[in-house]
Amino acid sequence: MIINLTGHRRKAHEETVPVFVHPWLRPPLCYNSSITLPPLHMDLTMDANIAVLGKESVGKSALTVRLLTRRFIGEYGDIQSVYSHSLAVDGREITLNIWDSPYSQDFCVETSLFAKKVRWADGYVLVYSICDRASFNTVCRLVHAIKSARDYLDAGKAPIIIVGNKRDLHHRRTVPSEEGRLLALKTDCPFYEVSAAENYHGVLMVFHGLVGRMRDAKPHAKRPLGFRGIVKSMSAVFTRRRMDSF
Numbered sequence: 673m674i675i676n677l678t679g680h681r682r683k684a685h686e687e688t689v690p691v692f693v694h695p696w697l698r699p700p701l702c703y704n705s706s707i708t709l710p711p712l713h714m715d716l717t718m719d720a721n722i723a724v725l726g727k728e729s730v731g732k733s734a735l736t737v738r739l740l741t742r743r744f745i746g747e748y749g750d751i752q753s754v755y756s757h758s759l760a761v762d763g764r765e766i767t768l769n770i771w772d773s774p775y776s777q778d779f780c781v782e783t784s785l786f787a788k789k790v791r792w793a794d795g796y797v798l799v800y801s802i803c804d805r806a807s808f809n810t811v812c813r814l815v816h817a818i819k820s821a822r823d824y825l826d827a828g829k830a831p832i833i834i835v836g837n838k839r840d841l842h843h844r845r846t847v848p849s850e851e852g853r854l855l856a857l858k859t860d861c862p863f864y865e866v867s868a869a870e871n872y873h874g875v876l877m878v879f880h881g882l883v884g885r886m887r888d889a890k891p892h893a894k895r896p897l898g899f900r901g902i903v904k905s906m907s908a909v910f911t912r913r914r915m916d917s918f
């Protein structure tokens with residue numbers, strides 16, 4: 673069973689990005705992000721699977737938990753979960769199933785967990801830390817690995833969003849924004865710089881951007897992941913319980 677962690681379904685107007693953002697809420701840098709209204713004939717509900725990928729400690733769980741709870745709790749433990757979350761985008765009810773998992777270097781397209789994620793997902797959020805060059809290099813590799821794996825699996829194209837996280841730590845920056853933007857241009861992916869620690873709206877824009885890119889995708893039946901206990905309650909995040917069923 674998929675548990676909606678928000679506990680309730682929101683009305684369309686509750687999740688739109690406000691026009692006014694308080695000055696101390698650092699706005700995210702975002703490029704190539706446009707959300708357009710769906711055509712009138714389009715189904716007003718959509719179900720999408722999203723894999724959040726990236727090297728260790730870049731803030732994958734922080735981004736996910738920020739989206740789900742609007743909160744930054746600091747420490748997340750070594751968790752692996754699929755969360756369900758509803759968003760309203762331009763009058764369309766979107767249910768996002770978000771798979772947040774630790775990084776693995778095994779990119780084998782036949783046997784790895786990576787291949788499973790590639791097959792399962794309709795869209796990807798690739799995260800690096802602006803203070804960690806190695807994590808940026810990992811995202812470069814991931815973009816290509818996902819594209820070739822989807823080709824190999826004959827899975828078609830799927831949107832990928834590149835996210836430079838920890839923007840609040842600009843004094844420790846080792847990856848300039850331009851490099852992120854250049855990678856995005858080369859790979860035709862939208863790019864955002866955000867701080868999961870400081871700003872909910874930046875994180876929301878990342879997922880809105882991904883949904884915007886998915887807007888032409890047809891709703892499809894959910895693909896099971898093939899193991900039990902993939903969905904857990906937010907209380908498990910706060911108590912840092914490990915999922916042993918993976």
Ligand SMILES: Nc1nc2c(ncn2[C@@H]2O[C@H](COP(=O)(O)OP(=O)(O)OP(=O)(O)O)[C@@H](O)[C@H]2O)c(=O)[nH]1
Nearest residue numbers: 728729730731732733734746748774838867868869
């Ligand atoms: N300053 C700052 N710290 C952040 C931010 N996002 C995450 N962190 C911190 O970075 C550390 C790692 O965050 P996680 O969300 O656990 O990172 P992860 O990518 O899920 O890590 P793994 O589970 O190891 O794959 C934690 O101490 C977070 O508090 C951010 O935007 N700014």
